Amino acid sequence: MKNKTLNATPEKLVIASRESPLAMWQALHIQSRLQTLYPDTSVEILGMTTTGDQILDTPLAKVGGKGLFVKELETALEDGRADLAVHSMKDVPMNLPDGFMMAATGEREDPRDAFVSNDFASLEDLPAGSIVGTSSLRRQSQLQARLPHLKIESLRGNLQTRLRKLDEGQYAAIILAAAGLIRLGLNARIRSVISPAQSIPAVGQGALGIEICANRPDLLTVLAPLNHLDTQVCVEAERAMSRALAGSCTVPLGAYATCDGDNISITGFVASVDGKQMLIETASGNRNNADALGKQLARQLLEKGANEILSALDGHK
Numbered sequence: 001m002k003n004k005t006l007n008a009t010p011e012k013l014v015i016a017s018r019e020s021p022l023a024m025w026q027a028l029h030i031q032s033r034l035q036t037l038y039p040d041t042s043v044e045i046l047g048m049t050t051t052g053d054q055i056l057d058t059p060l061a062k063v064g065g066k067g068l069f070v071k072e073l074e075t076a077l078e079d080g081r082a083d084l085a086v087h088s089m090k091d092v093p094m095n096l097p098d099g100f101m102m103a104a105t106g107e108r109e110d111p112r113d114a115f116v117s118n119d120f121a122s123l124e125d126l127p128a129g130s131i132v133g134t135s136s137l138r139r140q141s142q143l144q145a146r147l148p149h150l151k152i153e154s155l156r157g158n159l160q161t162r163l164r165k166l167d168e169g170q171y172a173a174i175i176l177a178a179a180g181l182i183r184l185g186l187n188a189r190i191r192s193v194i195s196p197a198q199s200i201p202a203v204g205q206g207a208l209g210i211e212i213c214a215n216r217p218d219l220l221t222v223l224a225p226l227n228h229l230d231t232q233v234c235v236e237a238e239r240a241m242s243r244a245l246a247g248s249c250t251v252p253l254g255a256y257a258t259c260d261g262d263n264i265s266i267t268g269f270v271a272s273v274d275g276k277q278m279l280i281e282t283a284s285g286n287r288n289n290a291d292a293l294g295k296q297l298a299r300q301l302l303e304k305g306a307n308e309i310l311s312a313l314d315g316h317k
Contacts, residue, residue, distance in 0.1 A: 009038050009040065009041055009222065010038075010041055010083070010218070010222065011040075011041060011042065012041065012042045012043075012044070013034060013038075013041055013042070013043045013044070013083045013084065013222075014043075014044050014045075014046050014081065014082040014083050014084075015027050015030060015031060015043065015044070015045045015046065015082060015083070015084055015085070015086055016046045016048060016073040016076040016077060016081070016082035016084070016085040016086075017045055017046070017047055017048065017073070017085070017086050018047075018048060018049070018073070019047040019048060019049055020158040020159070021158065021159065021160060021184060022088075022158065022159050022180045022183060022184055023086070023088075024045070024047065025183050025184060026086050026087075026088070026183070026208055027045045027047075027086045028045070029106075029183075029208075030084075030086050030106070030208070030210065030226065031043045031044075031045055033225075033226055034222075034226075037225055038222070046076060046081060046082050048072050048073060048076065049072075070085070070087055070091060070092060070093070070211070073085040073087070073211070074097065074100055074211070077100070077211070077212065077213050078099070078213060083212065083216065083219060084103065084210050084211065084212050084219060084223065085210070085211045085212075086208060086209070086210055086211075087208070087209045087210075087211060088180075088204070088205075088207075088208065088209075089105065089203075089204030089205075089207040089208065089209040089235055089239075090177070090202040090203060090204045090205045090206075090207075092204065092209050092211070094203075094239055094242050094243040094246075095243065096211070098214075099213060099214050099215070100211055100212070100213060100214060101211070101212060101213075101214045102209050102210065102211055103210045103211065103212045103219055103220055103223045103227075104209075104210040104223045104224065104226040104227035104232075105207055105208070105209055105210075105227055105228060105231050105232040105235055106207060106208035106209070106210070106226055106227075106228055106231065107207075107228035107230075107231050108179075108206045108207040108228070108231040108234070108235075109178075109179035109182055109183060109206040109207075110178040110179055110182055110193070110206055111178075111179065111196070111201045111205045111206035111207075111256060112178045112193045112194055112195065112196060112199070112201060112206075113139060113175050113176070113177060113178065113193070113194040113199045113201065114175065114176050114177065114178040114181055114189075114190045114191075114192075114193050114194070115173060115175060115190070115191050115192045115193070115194055116163070116166060116173060116174050116175070116176055116181075116189050116190060116191060117166070117172060117173035117174075117191050118166065118167065119172065120172065120173055120191070121191050121192060122191065122192045123143070123146075123147060123150075123173070123192075123194070124147075126147070126150055126172055126173060127172075128149040128150075129149065129150075129151055130150055130151065130172035130173065131150075131151045131152075131153050131170070131171050131172050132150050132151065132152050132153070132171060132172065132173050132174065132175065133152075133153055133154070133155030133162065133165065133166065133170070133171040133173070133174040133175070134152060134154075134155055134174065134175045135154060135155050135156050136175075136202065137250070137251070137252040137273055138200075138202055138252050138253060138254045139175050139199060140152045140252065140273060140275075141252035141271035141272065141273055141274070141275045141278065142198070142199050142200065142252075142254075142269075142271065142275065142278075143175070143199075143275070144273075144274050144275030144276075145271065145275030145276070145278050146198065146275075148275070153171070155171065155174055159176065159180050159181070159184065159186075162174055162176065163186075163189065173191075175194070175199075177201075177202075177205055177206065178190060178193050178206070179205065179206035196256045196267070199254075200254035200255065200256050200267060200268065200269050200280070201254055201255075201256045202254055203235070203238040203239055203241070203242045203253075203254065203255050204235045204238060204239065205256075207231050207234075207235050209235075210223055210226060230259045233257075233259055233264060233287050233290045234257035234258060234259055234264065234266075234290070235257075236290040236291055236294070237255075237257040237264060237266045237290040237291065237293050237294040237297075238255040238256065238257050238266065238268075238294060239294065240290070240291045240292075240293070240294025240295050240298070241255045241266065241268045241294035241295070241297045241298045241301075242255060242268075242294075243294075244294065244295050244298035244299075245270060245298050245301065245302075245306060245310065246310065250313070251270070251310065251313055252270070252271045252272070252273055252313075253268065253269060253270045253271070254268065254269055255267065255268035255269075255294070255297070256268075257290075257294075259287055262286055262287055262288075263284060263285070263286065263287065264284065264285060264286070264287040264290055264293060265282065265283070265284040266282065266283055266284070266293060266294065266297055267280065267281070267282045268280070268281060268282075268297050268298075268301060269281075269301075270301050270306040270309050270310065271309065272309055272312065272313070273313070277308075277309050279301050279304045279305060279306055279309070281297055281300040281301050281304065282297075283296050283297040283300060
């Protein structure tokens, strides 16, 4: 497995993945791409259950954040059981642990949030007091700001579990990432998509990331064909903004970047959980300066008072 000859095609590659249906779809997608690129290479998947998959009765913000979905996969990379790990980029902590790196970013699926309900066509159709399920402080803050008459309750579990809870009548509606529903062929469950102007997506939402150990430069060449440059640049800008604001799932923030030729534009926000305080800023510049642009957007938010919001959130942890 540890073939470290630069530019050599390895005989075998092992992909570490969570075992949820969506995570396995992502791993199988990357497996298929690699087998097409390297037909003589054996590509296997190592399915794993992470701490984040096991703790389902507590909001992520209270149990350590989204890093709980990647730690076990990184351990498998470190001890040689796997060569690469496939993640949803929105689950990847802004600062990777020492010894790890992102080798490629796959092409982004629809980055928007999806409104899912059996009885209502859109958020605006929900009567006052309706219970909306979401696991995300980012979504909660934006919903509370726009539609304060709705009741937001925590919703954990994999995608199928969340849909089951909706079907059991625990919620009038739930909000999910459109990308996951599309990838699993569940498009019909989407009653409407929520525009980025109304619900700024999570950093990296809809994009796949491939993580490797930093001491495996041989894999950079192997995985390079899987990198989608526009997606990589946009996600780089989004993550730079979040990193500069110490963003995690314990902070209601989001960012969404788009590329148009050599230009990149990014919109980001920071909010209080109840949505009563919300700052939204936009920045644009050359795509070659994606990281710097994300940091610039963070500075703009800080100049408008983001520090006060972030400090108040720290005080409530």
